[in-house]
Amino acid sequence: MKYISTRGQAPELTFEEAMLTGLARDGGLYVPAEIPVMSADDIAALGGLSYEETAFRVMRPYIGDTFADDEFREIIARAYDGFDHAARAPLVQLAPNHFLLELFHGPTLAFKDFAMQLIGQLFEAALKRRGDRVTIVGATSGDTGSAAIDAFRGLEAVDVFILYPHGRVSEVQRRQMTTPQDSNVHALAMDGDFDDCQARVKDMFNDFEFRDGVKLAGVNSINWARVLAQVVYYFSSAVSLGAPYRKISFTVPTGNFGDVFAGYIAKQMGLPIDRLVVATNQNDILHRCLNGEGYFKGQTIPSISPSMDIQVSSNFERALFYAYDRDGAAVSQLMDELKSGGFNVSQGAMQALRETFDSGCTSEAETLATIRTTLATGAELICPHTAVGVHIAEQARDASVPMVTLATAHPAKFPAAVEEASGVHPPLPPRMSDLYERSERVTRIANDLAVIEDHIKGHIAT
Numbered sequence: 001m002k003y004i005s006t007r008g009q010a011p012e013l014t015f016e017e018a019m020l021t022g023l024a025r026d027g028g029l030y031v032p033a034e035i036p037v038m039s040a041d042d043i044a045a046l047g048g049l050s051y052e053e054t055a056f057r058v059m060r061p062y063i064g065d066t067f068a069d070d071e072f073r074e075i076i077a078r079a080y081d082g083f084d085h086a087a088r089a090p091l092v093q094l095a096p097n098h099f100l101l102e103l104f105h106g107p108t109l110a111f112k113d114f115a116m117q118l119i120g121q122l123f124e125a126a127l128k129r130r131g132d133r134v135t136i137v138g139a140t141s142g143d144t145g146s147a148a149i150d151a152f153r154g155l156e157a158v159d160v161f162i163l164y165p166h167g168r169v170s171e172v173q174r175r176q177m178t179t180p181q182d183s184n185v186h187a188l189a190m191d192g193d194f195d196d197c198q199a200r201v202k203d204m205f206n207d208f209e210f211r212d213g214v215k216l217a218g219v220n221s222i223n224w225a226r227v228l229a230q231v232v233y234y235f236s237s238a239v240s241l242g243a244p245y246r247k248i249s250f251t252v253p254t255g256n257f258g259d260v261f262a263g264y265i266a267k268q269m270g271l272p273i274d275r276l277v278v279a280t281n282q283n284d285i286l287h288r289c290l291n292g293e294g295y296f297k298g299q300t301i302p303s304i305s306p307s308m309d310i311q312v313s314s315n316f317e318r319a320l321f322y323a324y325d326r327d328g329a330a331v332s333q334l335m336d337e338l339k340s341g342g343f344n345v346s347q348g349a350m351q352a353l354r355e356t357f358d359s360g361c362t363s364e365a366e367t368l369a370t371i372r373t374t375l376a377t378g379a380e381l382i383c384p385h386t387a388v389g390v391h392i393a394e395q396a397r398d399a400s401v402p403m404v405t406l407a408t409a410h411p412a413k414f415p416a417a418v419e420e421a422s423g424v425h426p427p428l429p430p431r432m433s434d435l436y437e438r439s440e441r442v443t444r445i446a447n448d449l450a451v452i453e454d455h456i457k458g459h460i461a462t
């Protein structure tokens, strides 16, 4: 299996190389040269399997000869061992034909753990074999950073630096990043918003001297291995609800478009997905774009669903690549236009996107109201991101097709909004009940590339 860049200019890589590299050298994102297809029989055979075995069968065609079957099975087993729930990604029913896919039973209480715990084990196995080490740099609006720090803490071949927007993550998110004491993980509170953090990470990748000097690797949602890990729960949940014999729709609370893009891949692999509904908060660039209004950056407005406070949605580039019939030059052109504000999507590409994606946006008031009503009518306490999804799913729903809304975080990760909406304070799971007493380790840093690069050079183990 070879991987190609969405901008068509970077060298083709193997799975291992694409995983360790993250962003392609032409600024693009890696995608598989061919998307493997599972037959209806292959999909039916997933029925009743463990999450781990489902993960093995869905991901195996993508990893080529990077890992032998036994080793890959062990990596998957270690990745999901720390989850609280035996099903890993359990489904609960919310209303007639509307289900929640609970993706928050991992160590840091958000769906990011599915990809990050796997990627931690994949990196460790690959780097150990090469006798190599890397520096991982990531930007986070909260959940990616905590998931990465938990997944990589204590590993020998990796230093991790996470940039988060100072003052714009929840206290639980911040503490999950700042309380691990392992010397190879570093939380950096940057002045600016999430888009600034993401832009500085991109700058570091485009500074080839720095990139090669510290052996930079990325685990943001642009990393193909993360998208791949997220494809699995579309299969496990759809099969539980009757696939391949029945179509299923999904509503996905969306920021960087990684999670919902994994659904797109699942559909291309043959999973009978009817609609993929992109749910945004008031930062609605994706909704506007899918609505035909072009992809134009606005100002990021802080919300009660901060992990979706994004204007530039990195993984949308992958969707555009397919919508433009894998034309790297066209994607490159669009990304150039984006630098000066935005672009319009061609008619053909809009049509291609609309074959799969619907969208909606949810206001802050609607989010709070949805938390309240979901507790009252479905007996589920949901986080604000999940509420954005549930609100849109209820509107977008075709009653004849089961709808699965992805519950992307545990309500206890966003206690202030949940309590404001419902009057109920969501307790942390027992294993992290002392989170508020642990001491914090964090560096406040300026939104300045040179300052950040110097800090990293000064803090990596050599």
Ligand SMILES: *Cc1c(COP(=O)(O)O)cnc(C)c1O
Binding pocket: 110, 111, 112, 143, 144, 221, 253, 254, 255, 256, 257, 258, 259, 260, 307, 308, 385, 386, 408, 409
């Ligand atoms: C990251 C995140 C999202 C958005 O996911 P993307 O893959 O960036 O679209 C939604 N909800 C929560 C809780 C998250 O952590």
